[in-house]
Amino acid sequence: xxxxxxxxxxxxxxxxxxxxxxxxxxxxxxxxxxxxxxxxxxxxxxxxxxxxxxxxxxxxxxxxxxxxxxxxxxxxxxxxxxxxxxxxxxxxxxxxxxxxxxxxxxxxxxxxxxxxxxxxxxxxxxxxxxxxxxxxxxxxxxxxxxxxxxxxxxxxxxxxxxxxxxxxxxxxxxxxxxxxxxxxxxxxxxxxxxxxxxxxxxxxxxxxxxxxxxxxxxxxxxxxxxxxxxxxxxxxxxxxxxxxxxxxxxxxxxxxxxxxxxxxxxxxxxxxxxxxxxxxxxxxxxxxxxxxx
Amino acid sequence: xxxxxxxxxxxxxxxxxxxxxxxxxxxxxxxxxxxxxxxxxxxxxxxxxxxxxxxxxxxxxxxxxxxxxxxxxxxxxxxxxxxxxxxxxxxxxxxxxxxxxxxxxxxxxxxxxxxxxxxxxxxxxxxxxxxxxxxxxxxxxxxxxxxxxxxxxxxxxxxxxxxxxxxxxxxxxxxxxxxxxxxxxxxxxxxxxxxxxxxxxxxxxxxxxxxxxxxxxxxxxxxxxxxxxxxxxxxxxxxxxxxxxxxxxxxxxxxxxxxxxxxxxxxxxxxxxxxxxxxxxxxxxxxxxxxxx
Numbered sequence: 001x002x003x004x005x006x007x008x009x010x011x012x013x014x015x016x017x018x019x020x021x022x023x024x025x026x027x028x029x030x031x032x033x034x035x036x037x038x039x040x041x042x043x044x045x046x047x048x049x050x051x052x053x054x055x056x057x058x059x060x061x062x063x064x065x066x067x068x069x070x071x072x073x074x075x076x077x078x079x080x081x082x083x084x085x086x087x088x089x090x091x092x093x094x095x096x097x098x099x100x101x102x103x104x105x106x107x108x109x110x111x112x113x114x115x116x117x118x119x120x121x122x123x124x125x126x127x128x129x130x131x132x133x134x135x136x137x138x139x140x141x142x143x144x145x146x147x148x149x150x151x152x153x154x155x156x157x158x159x160x161x162x163x164x165x166x167x168x169x170x171x172x173x174x175x176x177x178x179x180x181x182x183x184x185x186x187x188x189x190x191x192x193x194x195x196x197x198x199x200x201x202x203x204x205x206x207x208x209x210x211x212x213x214x215x216x217x218x219x220x221x222x223x224x225x226x227x228x229x230x231x232x233x234x235x236x237x238x239x240x241x242x243x244x245x246x247x248x249x250x251x252x253x254x255x256x257x258x259x260x261x262x263x264x265x266x267x268x269x270x271x272x273x274x275x276x277x278x279x280x281x282x283x284x285x286x287x288x289x290x291x292x293x
Numbered sequence: 294x295x296x297x298x299x300x301x302x303x304x305x306x307x308x309x310x311x312x313x314x315x316x317x318x319x320x321x322x323x324x325x326x327x328x329x330x331x332x333x334x335x336x337x338x339x340x341x342x343x344x345x346x347x348x349x350x351x352x353x354x355x356x357x358x359x360x361x362x363x364x365x366x367x368x369x370x371x372x373x374x375x376x377x378x379x380x381x382x383x384x385x386x387x388x389x390x391x392x393x394x395x396x397x398x399x400x401x402x403x404x405x406x407x408x409x410x411x412x413x414x415x416x417x418x419x420x421x422x423x424x425x426x427x428x429x430x431x432x433x434x435x436x437x438x439x440x441x442x443x444x445x446x447x448x449x450x451x452x453x454x455x456x457x458x459x460x461x462x463x464x465x466x467x468x469x470x471x472x473x474x475x476x477x478x479x480x481x482x483x484x485x486x487x488x489x490x491x492x493x494x495x496x497x498x499x500x501x502x503x504x505x506x507x508x509x510x511x512x513x514x515x516x517x518x519x520x521x522x523x524x525x526x527x528x529x530x531x532x533x534x535x536x537x538x539x540x541x542x543x544x545x546x547x548x549x550x551x552x553x554x555x556x557x558x559x560x561x562x563x564x565x566x567x568x569x570x571x572x573x574x575x576x577x578x579x580x581x582x583x584x585x586x
Binding site: 112116123149153 | 379382427430434454
């Protein structure tokens with residue numbers, strides 16, 4: 001476990017350096033750059049890019065060609081947080097203990113910074129070297145698909161719609177799969193694709209990613225009931241307060257735990273099918289499942 | 294001139310049909326689709342996609358392979374209008390005589406519809422058939438560049454910053470070049486690129502597009518002084534009222550006219566260098582320069 005933590009820390013730092021490099025080199029209006037950098041540097045676990053890199057390395061590769069794509073994915077995630085936090089959306093003043101983008105800058109600048117991060121990710125996905133144009137185009141198009149109306153943006157809209165009414169477990173899983181699962185799918189798929197995994201392996205990995213996304217969400221819901229406020233860095237019990245549909249609410253706490261364990265088993269089975277059973281992805285699955293923050 | 298009008302009308306209808314096709318086929322949350330379609334179908338001159346198609350045809354091609362890219366460009370333009378109209382941006386309740394997206398839906402949905410159109414354009418640019426992946430990747434990346442922080446979004450931010458202070462003619466042209474000129478550049482470039490124009494021709498066309506973008510803007514400013522409110526479909530004199538920096542304000546009305554004529558001459562010279570002097574692009578230049586709405 002200590003090794004895994006060191007691995008995560010090492011990749012996190014590399015991702016943060018690359019994020020900074022990709023933005024500071026831009027010749028763009030100063031305030032726009034500041035606003036983009038503010039949210040990109042405001043912390044976060046960097047789970048998506050780390051997962052992408054881990055998936056890449058699971059297929060035997062260890063080069064830098066993977067970083068631009070990992071960073072493009074993190075920019076998409078960051079833009080979605082900036083827009084989510086806006087007054088007309090979730091109206092959040094703080095994220096990860098820091099004022100949200102529109103509180104530091106203004107709403108108009110926050111909207112544009114989000115638009116800019118989203119658009120810029122399509123400029124850097126695939127990177128400058130190492131991949132063919134065919135591979136780059138494939139990645140770019142998949143990134144658009146997972147983050148657009150059939151993916152993340154669609155999920156955000158469904159999530160908004162579901163706020164004021166009870167939802168079934170099926171609906172809940174559809175929302176999560178679109179809102180967060182699709183980017184997780186991209187992370188796992190893109191890493192292995194860049195490393196040269198074959199079609200059968202990629203199909204198994206997409207299944208793995210599906211369960212991994214759900215594991216992440218179930219644990220999020222569980223932590224909101226059982227978690228330690230200090231470790232989480234946010235108040236617990238907020239789902240209950242907001243009358244949000246969650247796994248513990250729909251299945252009970254034990255039921256949610258059991259469901260999560262079932263997903264962990266499915267995820268690991270898919271990893272074996274992909275031929276990645278000895279990889280760091282296996283450890284990451286347990287890590288996501290057991291995390292306390 | 295009647296022929297040109299018929300040409301414009303014909304392409305406009307084809308573009309509108311393709312826009313509708315690309316969106317209706319999507320399997321996405323209903324309200325998101327409605328919101329995207331609402332703004333895409335709310336009218337507009339479709340100048341960018343028509344220009345893209347005209348540039349394509351100037352190099353001897355007449356096939357359908359060009360339409361997805363033309364439509365991707367129009368979606369980018371439409372998303373930028375939706376976000377521009379938001380209360381925290383220009384706070385416009387009407388556009389082209391119809392309520393703006395956030396007035397019909399709500400702010401959150403309008404933000405997401407804009408995000409969705411922007412992202413989806415990267416899914417369709419280059420189309421399904423007719424181009425190589427290399428060509429598609431090239432177009433996708435250029436589209437990101439012209440519409441992102443180094444292009445349109447950067448221009449929007451500069452435009453916002455310039456609202457409360459006088460700007461020089463140089464600053465004014467930089468704002469316009471980024472905010473509107475970059476998408477015009479994409480239109481002219483992409484059409485010719487898809488048609489197989491060579492590097493020398495493309496370079497000349499980029500020069501042409503630069504002047505064409507400026508012609509469009511000068512005429513916009515002139516019409517705000519001399520235009521017919523009914524033909525324009527919007528009140529004249531609003532720039533003066535908003536103390537906006539414009540060509541007539543900085544150069545006088547005659548000076549602005551003279552400047553425009555100079556740009557027309559430069560644009561036509563560039564078209565000749567591109568070997569496109571007999572094309573519809575020549576007529577479109579005069580059309581843009583002399584339009585009354």
